Each structure stands twice: as structure tokens, then as C-alpha cells.
Amino acid sequence: xxxxxxxxxVRRIAKLARIAVTDTELAATQQQLNKIFTLxxxxxxxxxxxxxxxxxxxxxxxxxxxxxxxxxxxxxAFQAIAPAVENGLYLVPKVIE
Amino acid sequence: xxxxxxxxLEVHTQLTTQSKxxxxxxxxxxxxxxxxxxxxxxxxPGALPVMNRAAVEKAIxxxxxxxxxxxxxxxxxxxxxxYPDLPKGYQISQFxxxxxxGGAITINVDGxxxxxxxxxxxxxxxxxxSVHEDFxxxxxxxxxxxxxxxLEIVSxxxxxxxxxxxxxxxxxxxxxxxxxxxxxxMQEGSFRCDVNVSVRPEGQKEFGTRREVKNLNSxxxxxxxxKAEVQYQIELIEDGGKxxxxxxxxxxDTGETRAMRSKEDAHDYRYFPDPDLPPLxxxxxxxxxxxxxxxxxxxxxxxxFVEQYGIPAYDAATLTASKALxxxxxxxxxxxxxxxxxxxxxxxxxxATLNRxxxxxxxxxxxxxxxxxxxxxxxDNTINNKTAKDVLRKMWDEGVTDPNGADAIIExxxxxQETDTGALEAIVDEVIANNAKSVEEYxxxxxxxxxxxxxxxxxxxxxxxxxxxxxxxxxxxxx
Numbered sequence: 339x340x341x342x343x344x345x346x347x348v349r350r351i352a353k354l355a356r357i358a359v360t361d362t363e364l365a366a367t368q369q370q371l372n373k374i375f376t377l378x379x380x381x382x383x384x385x386x387x388x389x390x391x392x393x394x395x396x397x398x399x400x401x402x403x404x405x406x407x408x409x410x411x412x413x414x415a416f417q418a419i420a421p422a423v424e425n426g427l428y429l430v431p432k433v434i435e
Numbered sequence: 436x437x438x439x440x441x442x443x444l445e446v447h448t449q450l451t452t453q454s455k456x457x458x459x460x461x462x463x464x465x466x467x468x469x470x471x472x473x474x475x476x477x478x479x480p481g482a483l484p485v486m487n488r489a490a491v492e493k494a495i496x497x498x499x500x501x502x503x504x505x506x507x508x509x510x511x512x513x514x515x516x517x518y519p520d521l522p523k524g525y526q527i528s529q530f531x532x533x534x535x536x537g538g539a540i541t542i543n544v545d546g547x548x549x550x551x552x553x554x555x556x557x558x559x560x561x562x563x564x565s566v567h568e569d570f571x572x573x574x575x576x577x578x579x580x581x582x583x584x585x586l587e588i589v590s591x592x593x594x595x596x597x598x599x600x601x602x603x604x605x606x607x608x609x610x611x612x613x614x615x616x617x618x619x620x621m622q623e624g625s626f627r628c629d630v631n632v633s634v635r636p637e638g639q640k641e642f643g644t645r646r647e648v649k650n651l652n653s654x655x656x657x658x659x660x661x662k663a664e665v666q667y668q669i670e671l672i673e674d675g676g677k678x679x680x681x682x683x684x685x686x687x688d689t690g691e692t693r694a695m696r697s698k699e700d701a702h703d704y705r706y707f708p709d710p711d712l713p714p715l716x717x718x719x720x721x722x723x724x725x726x727x728x729x730x731x732x733x734x735x736x737x738x739x740f741v742e743q744y745g746i747p748a749y750d751a752a753t754l755t756a757s758k759a760l761x762x763x764x765x766x767x768x769x770x771x772x773x774x775x776x777x778x779x780x781x782x783x784x785x786x787a788t789l790n791r792x793x794x795x796x797x798x799x800x801x802x803x804x805x806x807x808x809x810x811x812x813x814x815d816n817t818i819n820n821k822t823a824k825d826v827l828r829k830m831w832d833e834g835v836t837d838p839n840g841a842d843a844i845i846e847x848x849x850x851x852q853e854t855d856t857g858a859l860e861a862i863v864d865e866v867i868a869n870n871a872k873s874v875e876e877y878x879x880x881x882x883x884x885x886x887x888x889x890x891x892x893x894x895x896x897x898x899x900x901x902x903x904x905x906x907x908x909x910x911x912x913x914x
Contacts, residue, residue: 354703356517393510393532393708399716400511405489407454407461409473416477417469426468427575430519433565 341375343368436673437637440665441645442600442630443592446607447585448617449561449625450493456560456584457484457527464623468566468577476582478522483711490584493616494534494558495717495725497586500614500732501553503538505722511558511712514704519576520563528587530706533557534715540610541734542602543752551603554589558715561585580624586616592631592642597661601654604628613733613758621652628657632664634672643668644678648685648692660685663692736761744774753782760796763803770807770838773814780810784827801827802836809841822850822898852901856908859892859900863908866891877913885909 343351348368352359359367413426422429455462458475474482498505512530535556542549561583566575588607594600608626612619619626633645646668648660663685668678683692731739733755740751740761754764760781767777785806789796809830813823822845829835829844837843845851867874870891876884885906892905 354515354705394710394713396713398713400486400713402488402491403459403485405452405454405487407459407463409454409458409460409471411470413469413472416472416479422573424570424575426470427566427570427577428469428519429570429573430576431574432572433519433567433574 341378342372343375438634438665438669439637439639440595440597440661441592441633441635441642442594442596442661443645444588444590444594444600444603444607445629445631446588446590446604447561447627447629448588448611450490450584450586450616451618452487452489452493452584454487455582456487456490456558458582460582462583464620466579468575469579471579472581476522476578478524484527486712486715487584490558491534491715491717492721492725493584494556494586495722496614496616496729497556497588497611498535498538499722499726499729500610501535501538501540503553503556504536505717506532506534506536507717507719508532509534509557509715509717511709511715512706513709514559514706516704518562519574520565520578520581522563522578522581526560526562527709527712528559528706529557532714534717540603540606542599542606544596544598544602546749549599551593551599551606552591554591556586556588559585559587586611592633592645597658597665600630600661601658604654604657609733609756614730624652627652630657630661630664632661632668633678634665634668643672644680646678646680646692646694647682649682649695651685656685656687659687659690660692663690667692730758733761740764744768744778746775746778750775750778750782754778757796763796763799766803767807767810770804772807772810776810776814777807780806780827784824788827788831800834800836801830801840802838804838805830805835805840808838812841812845816852816901818845818850818852819898819901821893822852825898826850850899852899856904859896859904859908862892862895862900863905863912866895867909867912874913 345364345368348359348364348371351371352367417423417426417428420428449462450456452462454460455473455476458473460473460476461471463471475484495505497503509529510532511527513525514528514530515525517524533555537555538553539550540553542551561580563576563578563581566577568575590603594603608619611617611626617625621627628651630648630651631645632648633643635641635643646664648664651657651660664683671678681694684695685692736755737748737751740746740754741748744751746754755761764777764781767781768774772780785796785799785801789799806827809823809826812818812826813820818826826841826844829848830840833840833844835841835844866888870888873884873887873891877888888909889902889906892909893900893902896905
């Protein structure tokens with residue numbers, strides 16, 4: 339059975355992704371997302387019995403580096419492009435849970 | 436109704452690396468804000484993570500130490516959520532294939548051993564820190580901690596009381612600091628516990644709905660938080676309510692827990708494999724090398740202490756609470772102290788004094804060799820136990836490390852036990868003459884009266900009499 343998303347699903351995904359989707363865009367977004375399921379459905383038609391799922395598109399291993407702290411302090415350069423800083427901190431709208 | 440408490444722990448241990456898990460920035464604690472960040476940590480577009488080998492090795496060490504399976508292949512995943520201290524909008528963690536699976540830890544509560552099984556342990560990065568002091572209505576963000584390597588250790592929900600939860604946390608703490616993968620500094624957040632608590636009627640098979648208490652950084656808080664949660668949940672259910680799954684915070688000032696996130700958006704992290712990081716592959720050779728380099732673990736050392744030194748299992752367990760304590764004990768015995776006496780002194784006066792002064796064994800001012808010197812003088816009856824306690828106190832205050840330091844103090848302060856029977860006899864005669872009532876009671880068959888008389892003799896000898904010799908003399912004279 340082909341999976342499909344309801345309008346509520348789309349609203350929820352948009353909220354989780356912090357993307358503002360207006361009511362007028364909602365139906366179009368739903369359609370686009372559901373097309374992805376069609377694509378997945380096509381792929382599911384392939385027999386994958388006995389094939390281990392891949393976690394990465396390339397068959398490569400993770401490269402490892404030695405544990406040495408070599409990064410210089412570049413705070414001034416990094417903070418030059420921040421909208422607001424004070425006492426070395428990045429300032430953001432108040433977050434209290 | 437009788438309720439059963441069900442507890443599982445997720446512990447975030449900060450790994451003792453020099454640099455971050457995916458960047459070459461320093462992990463040192465306490466630097467000025469944002470001075471220890473690299474492009475990866477602040478998520479500049481295009482910056483790519485490169486895995487720290489030492490973080491992987493520490494995860495392997497842990498896996499081997501708990502008898503778990505170290506996965507040959509594990510996968511990093513993105514855990515997606517938005518918070519200003521997480522600049523990428525996702526945390527790199529492990530989801531379906533963690534680096535360590537299974538394993539177990541043995542805890543002991545009220546003398547009873549219990550095995551707690553572990554579900555998994557996975558590598559992940561820490562987030563930054565929000566500073567909520569008022570910056571004109573704004574919050575401050577410090578990303579020095581962002582990208583610090585963590586090993587999240589997840590237990591099965593197998594603990595059944597606050598005491599068991601604390602015992603498990605302590606056993607885990609002792610193990611990770613023992614093998615040196617975590618510095619154990621709880622004030623600095625190196626060992627943080629999330630505790631999942633639920634209750635169910637005794638005998639019921641299904642678990643109740645759980646609430647997760649986040650970020651407890653002391654064993655005392657774990658105990659208080661579990662008790663508060665259990666009381667809250669039982670009262671709620673008994674009043675006809677239903678527990679809602681939630682993430683809660685514990686307030687140490689009020690001793691209460693309060694809900695932090697609503698259920699709706701919690702735990703919807705939309706994990707998927709991180710395309711920036713191919714699978715982590717750990718060779719058998721690597722695992723075997725780490726295994727060969729592991730130190731003797733607490734459980735093995737306990738068994739050896741019982742076997743080698745002939746001390747009770749309880750003593751062995753206490754002495755192997757930390758590597759430093761065990762080392763101090765072994766050094767004391769190696770310096771010539773009787774094994775059981777050394778155990779008594781270290782678990783007794785030494786530990787009590789350390790506790791009182793809120794010090795760790797590594798800070799003890801009396802060296803193991805000096806303590807052995809003192810214990811030898813107890814063994815050979817040069818001083819009695821009571822005097823030895825006073826000598827230790829002096830050694831402590833004077834910071835004695837010399838193996839002959841105890842002898843010097845005994846000599847200097849004239850504390851040598853009086854074993855000269857002639858001198859002691861005079862004291863005994865005097866005490867018998869001055870304590871007619873006790874003498875009469877003893878002769879009438881009241882054994883306890885003898886203790887009073889020995890006490891008087893000790894007092895008259897200014898503590899230097901040998902209580903054994905005095906008792907014998909008294910018995911002879913009153914026979």
C-alpha cells in the first residue's frame with residue numbers, strides 16, 4: 339500500500355523543521371512530499387533479500403584523526419559575522435523552557 | 436495497593452580527550468566563552484566533521500570493561516532539533532547501530548548483589564551552553580562545550596528503588612573513572628544522569644508510563660529526584676489521574692520535579708544516518724590491543740584481594756571503590772602492614788578523616804608507607820589502638836610521609852605502651868584500693884565491673900597501659 343501524508347502530517351513536519359508553510363502552500367507541499375513515497379514505492383519493488391542496508395551511499399569507512407587540539411582561537415573572526423555578541427557570547431532571543 | 440518502581444538510567448559521560456569529537460578544538464574546561472570553537476563546532480556552512488580516534492578507543496575500553504559487544508561497524512546519525520546551543524540544528528549521535536551493545540554491571544544494595552544489564556553505549560557530541568543571565572532580554576550562547584565527546588550509556592529498566600539507581604550510578608561512575616575514560620568531575624558536568632521512572636501495580640507485567648528526569652549531576656539528586664517522582668506518580672494514579680509521558684527537571688531547592696517539554700514534540704527527532712560520516716569500522720586487532728591494555732578491573736581486583744590478602748569480601752569491595760584507594764591499600768600492605776589491620780585502618784580512621792575534611796584519598800597527607808609504620812607498632816604492641824588513633828591524628832596534622840614517622844612521634848611524645856608488669860601492677864593495686872564498689876561487684880559475679888576497672892587502670896596509665904596485660908593482672912589479683 340502506498341503511504342501518503344495527511345495535511346496534518348505536513349503541518350507537523352513543517353513545524354518540526356521550523357518552516358513556515360501557509361495554508362495555501364499546504365496542499366502543494368503535501369503533493370510534492372507524497373511524490374517521494376511514489377519514488378520509494380518504485381524502489382521497494384526491487385528484491386533486496388539478503389542485502390545488508392547501507393548507511394552511506396559510498397562503501398567507505400570513517401576516517402579517524404589523532405586526538406590533538408590544534409584549532410586556534412578565532413572567536414573575533416567568527417563573531418564578526420554574528421548579529422549580536424556580548425562578553426564573548428553570541429546573543430539570541432531569550433530561551434527559557 | 437502495592438506499587439513497584441521501575442527505573443532505567445541514561446548517563447552522559449564526558450570522555451577524557453584533548454580535542455573535540457569531530458573538530459581539533461580543545462575540550463579544556465573553564466576557558467573564556469567561545470574561544471575553543473572550530474568551524475565544525477559553530478556549524479559554518481561546508482565545514483565537515485572528522486572523527487577523533489581517542490573517543491572511539493575510549494568507547495571500546497568501556498565496552499570491554501562491561502563485557503559488552505563492541506560492534507565492528509557502527510553508524511552516526513543526525514538527531515534533529517532546534518535549540519540555539521546546537522548551531523547545526525542536529526546533534527551527531529548514534530541511533531540504530533551504536534558502538535557498544537549489551538554488557539552488565541553488578542551493584543550491591545544492603546549486602547545483596549544484583550546484575551544490571553546495559554542496553555547500549557553510543558558516541559555523540561555535546562551541545563553548547565545557554566547563559567540565561569539577562570542580556571537586555573536576550574540569552575547568551577557559549578559554544579566551547581559544543582562538540583565535546585560523550586559516551587551515552589543506557590541501562591535496561593532493571594532498577595527497582597532509588598537505592599538501586601544510586602548504586603548503579605555509583606558503580607558506573609567508579610568504572611569509567613577507574614578505566615580513565617571520564618574524569619568524573621560531576622560539578623563540571625562530566626557525568627550527568629537522566630533517570631527514567633515509572634510505577635506499576637506489583638505483579639503487573641506491562642510497564643507504566645514513564646517520566647524522564649533530566650540532567651542530574653549528583654548521586655544525592657538522583658535519590659531525591661526518584662523519590663519525588665515516585666511519590667508524584669503514585670499520588671496521581673491513586674487520585675484517579677494518569678501519568679503523561681514527559682521530560683522533567685528536578686529542582687534541588689524545592690525537592691520537586693516539574694515538566695519541561697510537552698509530550699507532543701518530544702522524542703520526534705527524525706534520526707537518519709549522517710551523510711557526512713561513513714560507518715565507523717573497528718577491527719578485531721584494535722579491540723584486542725585495547726583489551727590487552729585494560730587495567731585490572733574492580734571486580735577482578737576484589738576477588739584478588741580476598742584471595743591474596745585474606746580479607747573479607749566486604750573489605751575488598753570497599754577498598755576497590757576507586758583505583759587510588761586500592762593502590763593506597765596495596766602500598767600499605769607492601770610496606771609491611773598486616774593486611775587485615777591495614778584494611779581496618781583505611782576503611783576506618785583514614786576514610787573517616789578524609790570524609791570529614793571532604794578530601795579524596797589522593798590528597799591524604801599520610802603516605803601509605805607512614806601508615807604501615809604506624810600499623811606495625813600496633814601489631815607489635817608498642818602502642819595500643821587508642822594511642823594509635825592519636826598518633827594518626829598527629830601524623831595527619833603534620834603531614835607525615837616518612838616510613839618511620841610514627842616511631843618518631845611515639846618517641847617524641849612518650850606514647851610507648853607500658854608493658855612493664857611492675858609499673859602496671861602498682862597501678863592495678865591502686866585502682867583496686869580506690870574502687871571498692873566495682874571490686875565487690877566483680878567478685879559477686881558481675882563481669883561488666885571488670886571493664887570499669889580496666890578503664891580506671893587505662894586512665895591511671897594515661898592511656899599507655901596495655902589493656903590485655905591490665906585485664907590479666909586484675910583477674911589475677913581479684914581471683
